[in-house]
């Protein structure tokens with residue numbers, strides 16, 4: 223018997239037969255994936271999301287026009303004397319970043335300049351070089367969660383996980399229509415739109431932090447030092 | 459990690475006299491105990507949520523064989539490779555083989571208590587793989603060649619002055635004591651390690667059977683980096699960590715960070731499923747998941763099964779008056795505090811940790827805060843009973859307990875004997891009403907004076923009260 227069989231056999235030999243669920247119970251649990259106790263539904267998702275996100279040290283700006291986003295980003299970065307060079311997801315690459323005085327490149331590059339990357343060593347090398355220099359990462363989000371002020375990000379070809387992770391400043395544009403109440407609602411949205419989770423689902427709640435030294439919270443550990451959320455209607 | 463819990467009593471004396479440690483422990487208490495208290499009430503119905511969480515864990519454990527296989531099936535379908543390991547040595551062998559297979563020279567590692575069980579870093583170094591711990595606390599410990607003393611805050615026993623000395627010595631940089639500057643220095647030293655590592659090693663807080671995913675919570679972002687950048691990702695976790703669905707894990711997530719660090723959610727929660735697709739720009743090409751038993755399966759179906767509900771939040775140790783006074787190292791293995799006092803003897807053999815089941819006042823604080831309602835004091839009591847049955851108690855202790863039991867069954871004699879006893883103790887106590895030494899019970903008087911009783915038993919006082 224290999225380790226797998228031995229471990230499973232030990233479990234089966236000693237488990238309490240009276241407590242073992244029927245195949246039917248298990249199938250129905252998987253099919254219905256019932257929810258546990260939930261917090262009360264907030265009256266105003268947007269207000270709740272903003273309040274929670276601020277508590278977790280995210281910054282928030284709002285606008286009604288997606289074309290205003292580059293100017294808002296420029297103002298935010300300039301006020302803080304931060305570098306103006308960075309990368310964005312391709313979906314946001316058509317915004318007029320240059321006009322706002324920013325140097326923002328699409329990552330991955332727009333299809334025109336973008337031969338399909340080869341798997342393996344070489345692609346990884348390229349990726350590494352590319353990411354290490356970017357100080358601002360601009361992304362969208364799959365949805366946002368009011369209960370905790372959290373962004374839900376799905377990894378994918380046009381939504382790389384590194385854009386929200388390697389730069390010192392992460393900026394995310396979120397459509398207020400995509401704010402849901404709880405993580406349970408977010409899973410349902412994922413099930414209805416994507417069927418199965420992508421390689422990485424990342425929930426982000428504010429800038430990275432550590433409290434390892436003397437339990438003193440310090441923002442900016444290995445991920446971004448700051449997270450700016452821009453609430454803006456986005457037309458798909 | 460070697461189990462040194464046989465040295466428990468000796469260690470306790472050393473730790474109690476360690477002023478710096480006592481300082482650090484009082485900080486932990488105020489930050490974590492206070493932090494938890496501040497946010498746990500955010501949960502709409504805490505008790506109902508704890509009951510639901512315990513039920514989720516119980517269902518998973520009662521059907522562990524099913525959910526592990528379901529997990530394996532789903533994970534494999536998405537391109538992950540699932541390995542099963544009986545012991546820590548098996549984990550080390552499997553990881554070393556994976557490293558050899560993919561020609562791995564360097565590994566970046568995020569915090570994994572299970573890998574501490576195995577002593578993985580030493581095994582990898584021996585096989586020629588350079589391992590870098592990337593969790594700030596674990597990185598500091600790696601520099602200092604020390605073991606973690608807390609499952610959530612591994613370096614709680616060190617203050618910033620010690621860390622400042624360590625960084626200046628090892629990094630050859632000017633000494634700094636500002637905590638933010640120390641963090642920045644570590645970030646800058648570790649960033650190239652992430653970017654260049656061939657392999658990322660992580661734990662997994664939960665495995666989700668429905669989707670075949672590993673879930674990792676981190677605050678620093680290092681968990682995301684080691685699972686995104688290197689071309690190989692190895693996740694190591696215990697077989698008990700599986701839960702059925704995304705909804706089930708979400709209920710547990712409402713409790714875990716709030717109980718652990720007093721956060722409503724950790725900065726990052728990553729749900730990782732399968733490998734990078736050809737069109738993806740990041741993510742590992744190879745994803746290996748190692749399921750470690752190491753004694754866990756022997757708890758299934760027995761009177762210790764409830765211990766496997768544990769979600770490793772650390773609340774029981776933060777609230778434990780014994781842990782608060784001696785810290786984590788005295789417990790002698792990976793897991794300290796009340797949960798460790800149970801896990802270490804049940805996983806590593808009760809004969810190797812005779813003191814741990816007794817390293818508790820049974821005050822019950824741990825059971826009150828445990829998010830998955832593990833009856834920790836009851837389990838400790840059961841372990842003490844087992845020690846008794848195995849004849850592990852000293853002859854003297856066994857004799858005293860038997861004598862007391864016999865006396866307690868004879869109420870009149872009991873009243874007489876205790877009446878004489880308290881009068882004698884009062885006499886020994888003298889004017890100061892303190893007893894400096896008690897023959898045969900040095901444990902009660904070596905570290906402090908034992909307050910002398912009032913000279914009358916409760917029954918006598920009660921009788922007096924009735925006649926007033």
Ligand code: SF4
Pocket residue numbers: 717767768769770771772773774775797824827828829830831832
């Ligand atoms: S026993 Fe309970 S309180 Fe202690 S670490 Fe485990 S889950 Fe947390």
